[in-house]
Amino acid sequence: MNKKRTSDHYPSTTPNVGLIDNANDLHKPNPNKFMPIVPNISKPNIIYINEEKVIILKKMIKNRGVEFKDRNHQIVDKKLFKNGLCKVIIENIPKVGYIYRIVEPYLTIEEKEILNIILALFKQTIDYDVSAEKSHNELRKTLFKFIEQIISKYDVSIPEQSKEKIYYYLERDIIGYDKIDLLLKDENVEDISCNGPEYPIFIYHRLHENIPTNIIFESDNYLDSFIIRLAQRSGKHISLSQPMVDGRLQDGSRIQCTLQEVTPRGSTFTIRRFRETPLTPIDLIKKGTLSVQMAAYLWLTVENGASILFCGGTASGKTTALNAISLFIPPTKKIVSIEDTRELNIPHQNWIAGVTREGFAHGQNQSTMWICST
Numbered sequence: 001m002n003k004k005r006t007s008d009h010y011p012s013t014t015p016n017v018g019l020i021d022n023a024n025d026l027h028k029p030n031p032n033k034f035m036p037i038v039p040n041i042s043k044p045n046i047i048y049i050n051e052e053k054v055i056i057l058k059k060m061i062k063n064r065g066v067e068f069k070d071r072n073h074q075i076v077d078k079k080l081f082k083n084g085l086c087k088v089i090i091e092n093i094p095k096v097g098y099i100y101r102i103v104e105p106y107l108t109i110e111e112k113e114i115l116n117i118i119l120a121l122f123k124q125t126i127d128y129d130v131s132a133e134k135s136h137n138e139l140r141k142t143l144f145k146f147i148e149q150i151i152s153k154y155d156v157s158i159p160e161q162s163k164e165k166i167y168y169y170l171e172r173d174i175i176g177y178d179k180i181d182l183l184l185k186d187e188n189v190e191d192i193s194c195n196g197p198e199y200p201i202f203i204y205h206r207l208h209e210n211i212p213t214n215i216i217f218e219s220d221n222y223l224d225s226f227i228i229r230l231a232q233r234s235g236k237h238i239s240l241s242q243p244m245v246d247g248r249l250q251d252g253s254r255i256q257c258t259l260q261e262v263t264p265r266g267s268t269f270t271i272r273r274f275r276e277t278p279l280t281p282i283d284l285i286k287k288g289t290l291s292v293q294m295a296a297y298l299w300l301t302v303e304n305g306a307s308i309l310f311c312g313g314t315a316s317g318k319t320t321a322l323n324a325i326s327l328f329i330p331p332t333k334k335i336v337s338i339e340d341t342r343e344l345n346i347p348h349q350n351w352i353a354g355v356t357r358e359g360f361a362h363g364q365n366q367s368t369m370w371i372c373s374t
Helices: 023-027 051-062 109-125 136-153 160-174 178-185 220-233 281-286 292-303 318-328
Strands: 034-037 047-050 074-081 086-093 097-103 189-194 200-205 209-216 244-248 254-258 268-272 335-339 351-355 370-373
Touching: 097 200, 109 136, 109 160, 136 160, 160 178, 178 189, 178 200, 178 209, 220 254, 220 268, 281 292, 281 318, 292 318
Parallel strands: 097 209, 335 351
Antiparallel strands: 034 047, 074 086, 086 097, 189 200, 189 268, 200 209, 244 254, 254 268, 335 370
16 A cells, blocks of 8 residues: 545544554554554555554653553663653554653642753853763863852752752753653664654654654744754754754764744654674674675675765664774775765774855755765
8 A cells, every 4th residue: 555645534623643553454444533643654555543442542742741551551671761750661552553752850839840940040140061071071060069059159059859850850951852862872772763843752762663742833933943052052043044954963873953933743853873893794794785705795895995885765774884984994094975964983093074054055965975085
């Protein structure tokens, strides 16, 4: 069955939020009960969602800071962060599928007021560039030093039992990545996609593939503000005159952001994460991506200075293959690479890593990614 999306399936009273259904419902489309969403690219079918799933997802979004249990929910995976202060839980819900749920510390009304006061004072009194330090630990130490100065100067009272929770949110919102901070700390999350305000953020998990989360940006202003800060963290600028930006975060993750001027459903962002330790040719052979004969042939071509062209669709493994094959280049050879967005990660020391920039001439094209050795 071919991919199709038609407005005939949209009921006027159904909220435009939901979870991916399983393939069993594909043969029984009911316009009065289901509405289509963007299908999983790995399954060339129309995928529908139902009202029951919308209710479950909304409940999880509403209870982000409270861990509620349901005897019908099967916990597939659970991971603790910040010494158990927060956690991520992957649940398998009957008739719904996998859901990635974040549980963060619950704040009382008084604690929220204290947090907002400190955040406001920090923004008013401190001129702090989060990219000025080299590591997250250095950023964290500097941040807490400033926070202690603000608390002392303005006599802000924080109950001892609330201090750890409030400091967690201060670190998350100032030097972290706001609501998606824990997603970037989970090494199993390879891709993070926000499709607009009031839509759940989807992730690509190494074990469970595309699954929705209980994270949502409630308004256009909130999402736009976050995207502007995300672009700035990558050293780029996004605006109405330049509503599309590609960049790279400090950890090497690649980001792509758009404002609602080019994506009418709302502003969006996508974060593609890369391994700290890249895959080697041996890894590709073990995974079945390359055969031993293919790897040996590529090794010979690289050693003899032949040209190689890697072609394929988005996320088909071009960069992964190029990065792995580049390990066949002798360590003493000089390497020059040019990319639109920095992605290559090779261990050679004699390596010049370049990135392109837009030309001054109107409509001038940029270079595509290439690598050469001498």
